[in-house]
Amino acid sequence: MYNRRRFLTSSLGAGAALGVSGLVPAWAVSASEGNMGIPALTGTNFDLEVSKFKTRINGRVASAVGVNGSIPAPLIRFREGDDITLNVKNTLDVDTSIHWHGLLVPFQMDGVPGVTFPGIKPGETFTYKYAVPQNGTYWYHSHSGLQEQSGHYGPIIIDPKDADPVSYDREYVLMLGDWTFTDPHRIFAKLKKNAESLNFNQATVSNPKGLLGMWGAMRMSPNDLADVTGETYTYVINGHSTADNFDMVFNPGERVRLRIINAAAMTLFNVRMPGLPMTVVQADGLNVRPVETDEFQMGVAEVYDVIVEPTEAKPFAFVAESIDRSGQVVATLAPKPGMRAKASALRAVPTLTMKDMGMDHSSMGGMDGMDHDATTDMNAKPSAQMDHSKMGHDMGAMSDGKMGGMDHAAPDHAAMGHGPNPNGPPVQLAKMEADIEVGPGVVNVAAMPTNRLDEPGIGLSDVPHRTLTYSQLRSLEPNQDTRKPGREVVVHLTSNMERYMWSFDGVKFSEVKESIKFMEGERVRLTMVNNTMMPHPIHLHGMFFDVVIPGYENGTHMPRKHTIVVKPGEKLSVDVTAEHVGDWAFHCHLIYHMHAGMMQVVSVLPNPQKMTPMMMKSMPADHSKMDHSKMGHDNMKEAK
Amino acid sequence: MTLSHLIKFASVAALTVTILSPAAFAQDSDDPAPWSMADKYWGADVMARSREAVQKSNGNIPNFMIMGDRLEWQDTDGDGSFLWDAQGWFGGDINKLYIKTEGEYALEDEEIEDAEVQALYSRAIAPFWDLQAGVRYDLEPKGRTHAVLGVQGLAPYWFEIDAAAFLSTDGDLSASVEAEYDLRFTQRITLQPRAEIGFSATDIPELDIGSGITNLDAGLRLRYEIRREFAPYIGVEWQKSFGDTADFVRRSGGDPDKIVAVIGLRTWF
Known part of the structure; x- marks a missing residue:
């Protein structure tokens, strides 16, 4: 199996002229052979190494923390119900961890330091073992510090043990990310010092909505759609910026399955493929009744599998636009390798409304949250006092x-x-x-x-x-x-x-x-x-x-x-x-x-x-x- | 400014820190663990350490900020003067230690005309307001020490307010209120109106201060944010003294009502 990103890393010096897409691009191996445009590991036994490494993003050298030297980390693919062993070696000088997002693993294998296990110390190899009763598209990432922001995330595909109700001729994994060349801890410190400082869509004299009226009075901003924006982030798909053009190929008439994972640290994405309807077949790894749509917003950590059926032999753009529309990343789905879909321009920036403040008077009629009468006495600190007479049976x-104290007689x-x-x-x-x-x-x-x-x-x-x-x-x-x-x-x-x-x-x-x-x-x-x-x-x-x-x-x-x-x-x-x-x-x-x-x-x-x-x-x-x-x-x- | 002044200030600051620290960083260790089911797999001790670390790192990481709000040259008498107005804080979301300093250096006389430094314990008491208490030490003129009680925060419609009352060891009571507003023309060009008004309860002739409203500085500064953290600016400021204070200023050869040009830098990190 060929580890593409590794190759890129090692060839950075000599191979700069080769460009970021490298010598063996995503399309070189057919989908049936498991190519996802990212390195893949299959089987039941997986060796993962968390390390600090240099890679190249958007033409710049980037210092990453990740798994097996690639961004994203390798695709882990196994079969539903199989007993899986994953050996995770930590070569960092700080603790690390891997959480298997959405997988129903025994809790001591869930990978959250301080909650389910102590974390993986520098130099230590931790072995995760589990079998999960599910299939679909999932992902894994660090739950330590801010390592996720630095590239410590990767996809998981669990193949169904029975027939897959979703049929497709070709598949790609698309991991959406928000890369930064700034130390994540510096970003956090900046937000603490001046929370608005990374927002370059603030109220101005010509756009004064946030200055006056209710917004100004409450000191809330209708322009605060994202804390960290395109000013700081380079949005990426499988580690590729728009310039790096992650390109996928198809033959007209094929059913192409896109497994889309929002692995960003802070960015909700609007996902669309102009001119190509998408049929959502899976949400967060679980199959859904097919829904055809043209665009959807993806929260961080959400996963959607969609089927597209391009019939025209032309390149289509896959656009992931940041919710605040300060930036986007475009990938290409094309009949031939090396093509580049035209990137659509960023759309106008929306603003928040009173409804977003939880103050929408127009919808009072149907409110279910206003019936305090029955619940006032229940207002207590979380899990403190409960009215046992009303306990769930x-x-x-x-x-x-x-x-104790329940009256079982009556x-x-x-x-x-x-x-x-x-x-x-x-x-x-x-x-x-x-x-x-x-x-x-x-x-x-x-x-x-x-x-x-x-x-x-x-x-x-x-x-x-x-x-x-x-x-x-x-x-x-x-x-x-x-x-x-x-x-x-x-x-x-x-x-x-x-x-x-x-x-x-x-x-x-x-x-x-x-x-x-x-x-x-x-x-x-x-x-x-x-x-x-x-x-x-x-x-x-x-x-x-x-x-x-x-x-x-x-x-x-x-x-x-x-x-x-x-x-x-x-x-x-x-x-x-x-x-x-x-x-x-x-x-x-x-x-x-x-x-x-x-x-x-x-x-x-x-x-x-x-x-x-x-x-x-x-x-x-x-x-x-x-x-x-x-x-x-x-x-x-x-x-x- | 003398060495003894410095020592005096440092000891007051150290005392403030000592008073603050238990409130700011105390850990109640007698409580039972908030969750502990992983203990039986990995050991109670190792999980206790890990749990403490993960809780601390998600919500209780101390931070700091240093802000040079006004580092500027003012076109005053003679060669003009250099003015600094800076503050820094260290602490968590609720409890912070603030250091504030403000002063003026006359370029012609080559001496500090005015300088003060404050060390304040700051506690968040409302969504947008901090209550601050501590000491102020005047480096120039004279070596006065004041007790300080104030509020700092964000008023409705985005006005930044810093108001404080000062009680000196001589029993003189004074106060100042500062208000700033950021009016953005673009995402990088901001006009900042700023006003500062001083009050005194008593005449303090040795400081050229009369009772009542003592002075008003009202300025407009236009800055360009090369980065959010680094913004040079130009501006004008109206500096006006009132009542007995104005008389004192006049008597000592100053102008109690003047407009000065300023050029400076606003920076934070």
């Missing part, structure tokens, strides 16, 4: 020794969150929500957050073509767990842009005293309220989010994601099945937001009387006919 919580089942019974009284989910107060770290508490799952993302509402929204997505396979959640955990995304403070519930990760608790086997609703002016790609390790789409709450094909963008001023919910015991990182995937404290841990506590989703499904739904004696009450004493 999941067997796990009841058999937990700590949950359980009020109506209030125990079995999910709404269409014939019974409305059921209020036991809700846990922190009391958020404005303070140094929290500028704004969204007065009227709205659900925005049916919107395509900032700046895409008025483009003259189709755009993808979360609400269009449906899982291809039926959902395994269709239980109603027994509990709702509300997490507020909070910030002070001026001080560059980012947090959950106003508490920075450095200040966290207690993790968020889920119970093994529990079905829980996680509601996120974005009180900030920025979209946050939120990632929970070890579990998938079943996205609760308004109008499809009782659906059987809810889309499942490992990362979801919560738009500014948005309140959205996802249902989660807490299957895998462990401490799981939960954070914003914008690296400097995480670094500033926008992170928590979700602990899935072991349940001695494990109730699997399948067992729950087979239980009668009508509570009046339930035989409570068989529901584990008998065993309560033993459990304690």
Whole structure:
């Protein structure tokens, strides 16, 4: 197997005239032989070496931290269910780690220093071992320091053990990135000193929206679409800038599968291929019912697989444009190698609206976030006080020794969150929500957050073509767990842009005293309220989010994601099945937001009387006919 | 400025740091671990160290900033004068140590006419406001020490405010309020209106200060940000003294009402 980037690195001196595309470009090996334009490793045993190395990006020598000397790191490809061994050697002089983004690995193999393992020390080789019950497109990256920003990321393809429902003739991996020639720690320090300093789209005399009115009064900027912009970043696809032109070939009529991974540190991308409709077939590694679209916005860490079927023998541009439109990167899909698609110009820069501040008065009617009556008494510090009478009637919580004080003689089942019974009284989910107060770290508490799952993302509402929204997505396979959640955990995304403070519930990760608790086997609703002016790609390790789409709450094909963008001023919910015991990182995937404290841990506590989703499904739904004696009450004493 | 002044200032600054540090950097080690399931795989000690490190690195990394807001030549009497107005901070999101210094060097007389330095403990008390308390030491004229209590922050409509009251060891109470605004013409060209107004509760003849509003400096500075961190500028400033202060200035041969041209550099890192 040929390691292309290695070759480039070693030939930098003598081979400068060869250009960055090198001697053996992406198209030289056919897709069936596994060529992705990036080095590939296949099998069950993988040797990875994390090191500091020089590479070349956009014609400049770049100092990278990465895996096996290439940006991106090599593609790791294996088969669903196979036992995998990955030996990761750290040759850096600082700790490193690899997190397998979206893979359902045992938690001690999840690769988050300080949460799931101690990290990999300099000189140490750490062996990851796991088998995962999933297939699709995923990725891996460092979870140490800011190494991701320096190139420590790579793609994973897990081939299905059965037939792939997606058919294609050719495939490419496209890893979107935001490269910087500046030390990432310097970027972070700059943001802390002057958070707006990297934004070159600030309000001016001729564009004064941010100076006056509500914006000026609240000291918020409608132009703050990205903290770090094209002024600092060189946007890349598989390490190639527009000038480096990552080129892919096709034969007219072929179905080409593009596996698109947003591996940027800070950049949400608008992805489009002018003149070529894209059919989304997979989101975050899981198949979805095909949706044809023309453009979609990708949060950091999100993954979309699309099929394109170009029939014309001409070059097509693949455009990944930064959300703030301060820059873009263009790759080429062409009938012949070496062609270059015409780069479209950057489009006009959008501005934020009052809706992004969570203050959209026009949509008050349909608000679900305003019913404080039933929940006021539940407002407590996260996971502090719970009204047990309203506890979810999941067997796990009841058999937990700590949950004493429940009255089993006369359980009020109506209030125990079995999910709404269409014939019974409305059921209020036991809700846990922190009391958020404005303070140094929290500028704004969204007065009227709205659900925005049916919107395509900032700046895409008025483009003259189709755009993808979360609400269009449906899982291809039926959902395994269709239980109603027994509990709702509300997490507020909070910030002070001026001080560059980012947090959950106003508490920075450095200040966290207690993790968020889920119970093994529990079905829980996680509601996120974005009180900030920025979209946050939120990632929970070890579990998938079943996205609760308004109008499809009782659906059987809810889309499942490992990362979801919560738009500014948005309140959205996802249902989660807490299957895998462990401490799981939960954070914003914008690296400097995480670094500033926008992170928590979700602990899935072991349940001695494990109730699997399948067992729950087979239980009668009508509570009046339930035989409570068989529901584990008998065993309560033993459990304690 | 003498060595004893320096020593005096340094000891006050050191004292401030000592007072600050427990509040700023204390760690409560008695709490149970916020999560600990990995302990059984890798050992409790090694995980405890790793957990502490990861928590610190995601939200509690101290930072610093040094800002030369005005480093400028002013077209005053004679050869003009060089003025500096700089501040620096070190600390976390909530607690910081601020050092501020301001002064003027007369080029013709080749002497420092005016110089002060402040060491302040700064605490974030609201989204846009820091409460600051500490000491100010006057290097020139005389060697006065003041207690300082002030606020610094961002007022609605993006006005940067720095207001402080000073109580000297002689019992004199004074105050100053500074306001700055950045009016961008382009992403790199900014006009900065700036006003500074001084008050005194008492006459301090030995400092040429009368009671009431003492002085107003109102300026316009047009800067070009070659980089955000490096911006040369030109400007004008109206320097006006009021009441008894104006009389004092007149008596000592100065002009209590003048407009000066300035040329300088704004820089931070």
